[in-house]
Amino acid sequence: MALIKCPECQSEISKSAASCPKCGKPLKKKSSGLGCLLALILSALVVWGIYESEKESPTSSQIEQMQKLKEPGQSLTDTARRLRRMSKRFNMSLEKIVALDMFYHEQGLTLDDLEKDLLLKNIK
Numbered sequence: 001m002a003l004i005k006c007p008e009c010q011s012e013i014s015k016s017a018a019s020c021p022k023c024g025k026p027l028k029k030k031s032s033g034l035g036c037l038l039a040l041i042l043s044a045l046v047v048w049g050i051y052e053s054e055k056e057s058p059t060s061s062q063i064e065q066m067q068k069l070k071e072p073g074q075s076l077t078d079t080a081r082r083l084r085r086m087s088k089r090f091n092m093s094l095e096k097i098v099a100l101d102m103f104y105h106e107q108g109l110t111l112d113d114l115e116k117d118l119l120l121k122n123i124k
């Protein structure tokens with residue numbers, strides 16, 4: 001096992017020790033880079049978890065579409081949530097709702113217009 005010198009008491013201690021067994025000084029681990037990466041992965045997982053928390057998770061291309069669909073001042077997660085709520089409410093697949101919303105956006109209409117239309121005539 002590799003040994004290092006404790007910066008505090010100079011005694012030889014294991015490199016893998018979290019703290020010096022003699023004086024108790026906590027030893028720095030060379031993991032700040034890994035910690036950053038971990039934090040990044042974690043935050044990505046949190047964002048993903050918002051999608052995952054609901055049954056049907058959007059594919060990466062759907063997320064790409066949602067990026068285009070989101071209204072100014074709205075976050076992607078808001079848009080994703082809203083689309084998902086609508087897919088449940090109108091008993092349509094998320095894919096279909098996204099496709100419809102894309103169609104509406106191309107015509108300069110918004111998700112509100114789509115929702116109203118769905119409420120009125122239940123487009124299939």
Ligand SMILES: [Zn+2]
Pocket residue numbers: 006007008009010011020021022023024025
């Ligand atoms: Zn020590």
